[in-house]
Amino acid sequence: MRDGYLIDLAERLRARGLPADRVETTVTDLAAHLEESGAEDAEAEFGPADEFAAQLVPAAGERAPRTPDKTVETWRWTADTYVDEELLNRFGDEGWEVERVDALGRFVSHRDVAQPQRWEYRRELITRGRENLDERLAPDGWEACGTWIVYAWFKRPRAASLGPAARVESPPPVPERSRFFSRKFHVLLGVLALAVAAAGVSVAVDDGEASSGLGFVVGLVAGVVAVAGVMGALHMWRGRRP
Template structure:
């Protein structure tokens, strides 16, 4: 039996809704297909992973108990911290971040408020160091995506019974939230990409076969060099940013 088959079986035994199981296993299958990773190495032993997904054994309540609601939503990196804390104030607990960067959350029958923070962490070792640094303040990991790690903390640990909600506010109908910086970065990336492709197409159309081959080869070599240079610059800038932000 494969890892996902075993996970699906364990989730069914824990009473998880079939729709949620199907969506979760589909996301995990796509993630593993893209990355070619070993699921046990990436997610840990299947039984423990099933416990993490359902909230069992972690002291934060079950994600599948009576009266439990589930919510999957997303936001760009600039907007995530504010939106996570807004959702946390409504009683939504983030269980994990799925392969698409969406926050998989639940709200129990007797919800309480949650706090969240987004940290810059490049790689598993940096995430582990960040988790160790924040553990003394009551923060626990609740997922990661790209170069960001996410942490949650129950407000009850700070204010006691006042963290319990007497009402269950309805979440916004939107399921993805953009910030102005996020829209600007996305727009610039699209403009640069489209402009580059248009210029390459015009050059290829104007030349003969030999010129086209030479142009295409040069473009591919230039693109590879540019990507490598941008990756290096991004990595250096990110390390500097993370060092300043996380100190």
């Protein structure tokens, strides 16, 4: 009964132009809801498939009523590779489960409001694909939850090792911050900015105008502007809200 309804719903969502990945995610979430709630009759839970599809993907010119899901908290955040694994496990202990890493390198996370569970994470370096890595980690319960350039992150629920203690009894509120950059990261950024400045000075001195001092002055100004530009851009980026 459930499978037939979800297959029918998926076909109707595709017919309404919903991308295949969105269809898969939506149906997977609905199946998980049915499993957790114990509902046997999907149509009784969600309504007729055609009407439910129209609510999820309204036709052109229509607007679907916005009904926020109050049972799940969502949060997007980012961190540099000096502290990301530590923070992932800290926030995992607060019930945050990472769904994926988005195009901006942010961890897209959610937390069940009624029954938050603890999660643990690990980061792996990927160089030639990650198929073998997935197979190696799967027997221990690790599931891929995102990739970014040369890194892959894996998650697993702590319920397998902690049992009932894996439930978070009093979860803290959603963090106000969404950017977490370490002191090492800022030092690295400063070194790179100084390298850019030094390169600008070197090019200016070697341009044949150094005897008049003009080349050196131009190079110095260019270097200072480069440093200021990089630091200013970082400041603006960190201050943006997701």
